[in-house]
Amino acid sequence: MGYLLHALMAANAVYRRLAALVERRPRLYRWFTAGERASKEALFGCRMCGQCELPATGYTCPMTCPKQLRNGPCGGVSADGRCEVHPGLRCVWLIAYERAEASGRGADLDLLHRPVDHRERGRSSWVNYWQGRDDGLWTAFTDTDPYPPLNGAGAQEKGLTPR
Amino acid sequence: MSPPDPGGELRAALDAGHFVVTAEIEPPGDADPDAVARKAELLRGWVDAANITDNQGARVRMSSLAASLLAMRAGVEPVMQLTCRDRNRLALQSDLLAAGALGIPNVLLLTGDHPKAGDHPDAKPVFDLDGVQLGWAARALRDEGTLMSGREIETRPGWMIGTVENPFAPPTELRARRLAKKVAAGAEFVQTQFVFDFDLFERWMGDLRDLGVTEKCAVLAGVGPIRSLRALEFMRTVPGVVIPDEVERRLRAVPSDRVTEEGIDLCVETIKRLTEVPGVAGVHVMAIGFERGVPDIVQRAGVGPGVRGESGKGGRT
Secondary structure, rough: HHHHHHHHHHHHHHHHHHHHHHHHHHHHHHHHHHHHHHHHHHHHOOOOOOOOHHHHHOOOOOHOOOOOOOOOOOOOOOOOOOOOOOOOOOOOHHHHHHHHHOOOOHHHHHHHEEOOOOOHHOOOHHHHHHHOOOOEEOOOOOOOOOOOOOOOOHHHHHOOOOO | OOOOOOOOOHHHHHOOEEEEEEEEEEEOOOOOOHHHHHHHHHHHOOOOOOOOOOOHHHHHOOOOHHHHHHHHOOOOOOEEEEEEEOOHHHHHHHHHHHHOOOOOOEEEEEEOOHHHHOOOOOOOOOOOOOHHHHHHHHHHHHHHHOOOOOOOOOOOOOOOOEEEEEEEEEEEEEEEEHHHHHHHHHHEEEEEEEOOOOHHHHHHHHHHHHHHHHHHHHEEEEEEEOOOOOHHHHHHOOOOOOOHHHHHHHHHHOOHHHHHHHHHHHHHHHHHHHHHOOOOEEEEEOOOOOOOHHHHHHHHOOOOOOHHHHHHHOOOO
């Protein structure tokens, strides 16, 4: 379902203009962000990090992991799939793996995810995404580029709308 | 100005194609200046390097940076562990710079256990970065000479970058790919969780070879003696440790006064078996509180610097 929603919301010129409009009006931005929070909290347990990774994690929010791991499961997952910190819960990365594989998106789990920018906490990830600020959140490594850079894919360098 | 050349013995042994041995030294839980040296004394000459753990199990210990320095003074090459649990990205990078300046030859970068299981469950977990991102930041620091901020540094550190992986934790099909990711981020060697389940381990090694990971990253398989049935019970409760039934049956089959010996025998056999697995570059011996037993184990298994000189046994070439 997440992938379907994403197709509806994929960045285009209309959304980009909408995002720019929303961002210019603080009150509208607050309402818009509240709407995003309510819907994504209900659907995914969203923590409003402002830099949404759901499209690359089988629509399982990595910020709900007690260690907030953005690059896959830790080594403490028990043999039956329980979280080592909260044994009552199933490992969120195990769920992510199963969902991504089931949707034919298993390769997403090979992506390298860059560190979170904590300034974005509580801000709208939809606006950030439509404005192109999310472009560097993750990157692939390939045979031709086996060691992608940690810095460098930031939106500012691409000349996209600064905030 | 260049930093002190770390001239690591571990790197040299790996480059020479030797089957390497690392062990662990847990720093003291107090300010005892001699505790690290006492443990180092037991290991010196028998291991290529020893991990200096970083508040292992989320319990307060002397810092791994200081204890690494004490280990170097005592003649044992340290692998300084550094976790994301207690430090944000500023503190992590400053400790990495410090390790470079002090000539610490190896760092092992991990996410770390959650404080909830430790002696300060009321602490704030940091996890500003995860273990993969920390390895990535370390490589940028050393190879590109840049901090995470993008600022360039003049004198670069020279340590080798290590990581950990658990081939036995679900989803096991993903674990080789997960290590491939860490290698793309910067890891040059990996130490694994205890190997008791050989089938699963060999499958993981096969995946690594298929992905080409073993060519870029030295795999040190985790081993350790189970010295009592109580220890066996405890190990079964440690998240991520998988002990197959045959191991349990074997330890329960011997008289109670023979369990220690049997556990050590099993460890020696495991190491010998690991030397035969293509792509395994060494072992990481975790003998918590039993450092004195490590020389006997590695000698009987015929691996490590202690036997290399004498007979050439244990070398892969």
